[in-house]
Amino acid sequence: MLKEIHEQPTALAQTLQGRVTNGDEVTFDDFAPGAFAGVTDVQFVACGTSYHAALYATQFLASRGVRAQAFRAGEYATSPAPVKSDTLVVGVTQSGETADTLSSLRSAHSRGARTLAVTNVVGSTAAREADDSLFIRAGPEIGVAATKTFSSQIASLALLGERIIRDRTGLASDGVSELLESLESLDRDVRRVIDESRAEEIATAYLDEQSYFFIGRDIAHPVALEGALKFKEITYEHAEGFAAGELKHGPLALVTPETPVFAVFTGSHDEQTLSNVQQVQARGAPVIAIASEEHDAAIETADEALTYPDATAEVAAILANVQLQLVAYHVADHLGRAIDKPRNLAKSVTVK
Ligand code: M6R
Numbered sequence: 001m002l003k004e005i006h007e008q009p010t011a012l013a014q015t016l017q018g019r020v021t022n023g024d025e026v027t028f029d030d031f032a033p034g035a036f037a038g039v040t041d042v043q044f045v046a047c048g049t050s051y052h053a054a055l056y057a058t059q060f061l062a063s064r065g066v067r068a069q070a071f072r073a074g075e076y077a078t079s080p081a082p083v084k085s086d087t088l089v090v091g092v093t094q095s096g097e098t099a100d101t102l103s104s105l106r107s108a109h110s111r112g113a114r115t116l117a118v119t120n121v122v123g124s125t126a127a128r129e130a131d132d133s134l135f136i137r138a139g140p141e142i143g144v145a146a147t148k149t150f151s152s153q154i155a156s157l158a159l160l161g162e163r164i165i166r167d168r169t170g171l172a173s174d175g176v177s178e179l180l181e182s183l184e185s186l187d188r189d190v191r192r193v194i195d196e197s198r199a200e201e202i203a204t205a206y207l208d209e210q211s212y213f214f215i216g217r218d219i220a221h222p223v224a225l226e227g228a229l230k231f232k233e234i235t236y237e238h239a240e241g242f243a244a245g246e247l248k249h250g251p252l253a254l255v256t257p258e259t260p261v262f263a264v265f266t267g268s269h270d271e272q273t274l275s276n277v278q279q280v281q282a283r284g285a286p287v288i289a290i291a292s293e294e295h296d297a298a299i300e301t302a303d304e305a306l307t308y309p310d311a312t313a314e315v316a317a318i319l320a321n322v323q324l325q326l327v328a329y330h331v332a333d334h335l336g337r338a339i340d341k342p343r344n345l346a347k348s349v350t351v352k
Contacts, residue, residue: 001143001234001339005325006194009187011138011148012318015155020183025172026162030134036167039088041067043113045076045104046092047349049146049229053153054092055222060161060314063218064173077103077352083113088164090116092157094141094149095348096124103352105130118156120149134160143340144347145234147325150226151190151318155183158314175312182315189309193319199326202288202304206260207334212239213255213285214324215247216264217273223264223290223317227324234332234339244276257284262324265291265298266316277301288327290320 021027042061044054054070061068071081073091077100083089089108093101096119105115105126117126117133120141127133138152158179165173182189206212212231216224221243228241242251244263255261261280263273274297277287281303289295289302292310299305306327308319332339 001145001147001329004141004143004147005322005329007139008148008151008194008322009191011152012155012190013187014137014139015152016183016186019159020180026159026176026180028159028163031132031163034167036088036164038086039164039168040084040086042164043081043083043087043089043108044068044070044092045073045089045101045108046070047073047098047100049150049226050092050094050101050153052222052226052229053150053157054090055225056154056219056317057090057092057157057161059219059222060158061164064161064165066164066168071104073098073100073104077107080104080107080111083108083111085112085114087113088116089113090118091126091130092118092153093126094120094146094153096121096126097348097350099350099352102126102129118153118160120152144342144345145230145339150321154318155186178312179314182311186315186318189311189319190322193308193322194326197323197326198306199323200330202306203327203330204334206286207331209260210256210258211254212237213251213259213261214239214241214264215244215261215273215276216266217244218266218268219313219317220264220266220268220273220320223266223321223324224262226321227262227264227328230325230328231331233345234328234337234342235335236337236343237331244273247276247279252279252283255280255283255285257286259285261285261287262327263287263289263302264320265289265295266313266320267292267295268313270295270298274298274301290323292316
């Protein structure tokens, strides 16, 4: 896992190679011009970490005016959402072999929707069966915990999102220049996060707690969910991710000085997340902010901070997530867990 965390700058460079150009436009030639012009709505189906990437893609599109939803493939396979012939159903699956995601894609296809597999494995079942494929080009991932493939999924889905918007409207989305600028330095920025991270120090300071919470809103929400999944998967400690605004609707009852809260800031609606931070601090919980190094308010309000180079929110999500991968890794390492082969889990889940 640690090796694959360190491979992320290379993986991301491969993912983006030839797909982004300088200037003010994303060049993404994986599909013929206008390929998505008739798409009215997008449904993403995926499991686990890939579901979090799907949620990210949903946020990306929905915030730019495209109707998009993410579904857990295990649910969609048995309770599918209605589709039309101009619905694009995207299966996000690193392996391309996850049974529930394949069933969901098949169900969508049989009901007349157009299907697309976003996968890391050329020749996988998803790639062979879907109408189209988008390869994330992260390189082989061996560790059960998905790390570099999540980063590459997100980067690929941002490009796909831009392409869908351009095909539908003939125009690049608002904010495309900032996205491009952040993507251009992404591999170097991820390298800096890895090289300068204080995650091990934070991990050792909070090794023996009752439970670990992860919060974020907007595009930081899937990052919070992913941070919690990675943490529980390899540390075997209880961890939960929440939409920050949901805390006061129930989870706040669990917050004590023994529940460290990792608060993810990406620069989108951060003031509201800061007020959620103050709510948990009032109950005694220590807060670790994951924030841009320029985000003084988050850094000063939180008890600790893990920072990343400033970037647009969609790219900040990738940088913030790398810090959370490192926290999970170091806690698991200090607890002596079998990090590369966590108990009860398989790399690829080929049964329903
Ligand atoms: O191969 P897939 O992307 O379809 O796998 C989906 C999940 O099984 C996978 O992301 C799982 O949640 C990871 N091991 C988590 O690290």
